[in-house]
Amino acid sequence: MADQTSLQNRVTELESHVKQIMELLGQAPESPSVPLFPLVDALSARVETLLKTVGDLPGMVDKWVTTVMEEVSILTDAVDLKVGSMQAEVNLLKRVVGREEDRAPVSKVKVPDPKPFAGAHSAKELENFLWDMETYFQVARVPEAEKVSITSMYLTGDAKLWWRTRFSDDASANRDRIETWDVLKKELKDQFMPCNTSWLARESLRKLKHTGTVRDYVKEFSSLMLDVRDMSEEDKLFNFLSGLQTWAQTELRRQGVKDLPSAIAAADRLVDYRVTSGSDPEKKKKDSGKEKGKSGKVGKKGKFKKKKFKEVTGSGTKETTPSNVDKTKKGCYLCNGDHRMRDDDALVECFGC
Numbered sequence: 001m002a003d004q005t006s007l008q009n010r011v012t013e014l015e016s017h018v019k020q021i022m023e024l025l026g027q028a029p030e031s032p033s034v035p036l037f038p039l040v041d042a043l044s045a046r047v048e049t050l051l052k053t054v055g056d057l058p059g060m061v062d063k064w065v066t067t068v069m070e071e072v073s074i075l076t077d078a079v080d081l082k083v084g085s086m087q088a089e090v091n092l093l094k095r096v097v098g099r100e101e102d103r104a105p106v107s108k109v110k111v112p113d114p115k116p117f118a119g120a121h122s123a124k125e126l127e128n129f130l131w132d133m134e135t136y137f138q139v140a141r142v143p144e145a146e147k148v149s150i151t152s153m154y155l156t157g158d159a160k161l162w163w164r165t166r167f168s169d170d171a172s173a174n175r176d177r178i179e180t181w182d183v184l185k186k187e188l189k190d191q192f193m194p195c196n197t198s199w200l201a202r203e204s205l206r207k208l209k210h211t212g213t214v215r216d217y218v219k220e221f222s223s224l225m226l227d228v229r230d231m232s233e234e235d236k237l238f239n240f241l242s243g244l245q246t247w248a249q250t251e252l253r254r255q256g257v258k259d260l261p262s263a264i265a266a267a268d269r270l271v272d273y274r275v276t277s278g279s280d281p282e283k284k285k286k287d288s289g290k291e292k293g294k295s296g297k298v299g300k301k302g303k304f305k306k307k308k309f310k311e312v313t314g315s316g317t318k319e320t321t322p323s324n325v326d327k328t329k330k331g332c333y334l335c336n337g338d339h340r341m342r343d344d345d346a347l348v349e350c351f352g353c
Contacts, residue, residue, distance in 0.1 A: 027228075111140045117188075119158030123197040123227055130185055143333075147181040160345065162191055199226035210244045214270050221265065236260040240267075 060265055116130035117125065136142070144151060153161050166187070170177050178184050194200070200223050210217040210226065221240055225231075237260050240251050248270060257263040 078305050111136060112156055116156045117156045117159050118156045119160075119162060119192055121192055121194050123193055126188065128193050130188070144181065145179075148179055148184050151181070151184060159192065160186075198229050199228045201225075202231075205239050205243075208243045210248060214244075214248060214267050218264055218267050225260075237263055240264070 114129065115134050119124075132156070133147075137147055137150075151161075152163055167177070169175075179303060203223050205221070205228070208217070208220060221243065225236065237257070240260055240263050241252060244252070244267070248267065251270060252263055252266055255266050257266055306321040
């Protein structure tokens with residue numbers, strides 16, 4: 001009995017819950033307005049098509065990317081080929097323009113040829129030769145590849161012999177030939193440049209003394225200084241002043257020279273003491289004696305002796321002086337010539353005869 005009562009209570013609760021659910025859901029329609037099964041079938045078909053398309057998408061993307069890369073590669077090769085062709089044309093144009101510039105005359109003035117080098121072991125001659133060649137190359141616009149061959153044409157004497165020997169030795173020993181200007185300059189200096197040039201110049205400076213004119217001393221000192229390297233300005237000034245005579249040193253110190261250029265300039269302005277301080281007394285005596293000898297001699301008492309001349313007459317020759325010659329005669333009374341004594345040109349002729 002108790003079980004039946006409990007079962008009825010549970011059924012009653014279920015009915016109550018169903019009523020509540022029905023109230024919440026509302027009343028169901030009697031018949032649907034749209035059939036659901038066909039819609040579900042169509043939706044399923046579309047979903048299957050979409051899934052198939054999505055599955056094929058990675059392959060399509062890969063194929064598209066591959067095609068694009070192939071086209072880019074073809075375009076890149078074409079661009080590289082075009083750029084290479086243009087670069088070759090540009091290089092050709094540069095070479096042509098460079099040759100035209102080399103061949104074009106710079107000016108109508110003819111470039112003088114450098115003085116040949118005979119192989120003297122003199123630093124000045126070698127440095128001057130190298131300087132002349134570099135200037136010639138610059139003015140004449142000589143290409144770098146032709147500088148060595150052109151320089152060899154200006155080598156003479158021992159220098160030409162050295163070049164011929166060096167050329168044959170390099171060929172026989174399979175050594176690299178001298179083909180650049182810088183290498184040739186180095187080889188010429190190693191062969192002909194004295195290694196003790198600076199030492200000899202310093203020794204000559206130490207022995208140089210002012211014995212002639214100031215200008216000669218300045219010239220000799222400046223020439224020796226061209227071979228001296230790494231000498232301080234103070235030493236240059238000291239060597240220059242120490243070789244001068246005492247009066248010249250005193251004058252330059254009075255002017256307060258501070259360096260070699262100012263000392264040389266001041267020395268050039270000096271008036272040479274030996275030339276302007278007065279002539280030699282012995283020379284003065286000789287010169288005065290010559291002047292007196294032209295006009296006559298001085299007697300013991302200081303009286304001037306008139307010079308006598310020989311007069312040719314019909315009866316013979318006699319000595320006369322200008323005072324006892326007949327001045328009424330025409331012509332010169334000294335040499336009986338047809339000119340007059342007062343003429344300037346006649347004096348030369350008279351004393352010449």
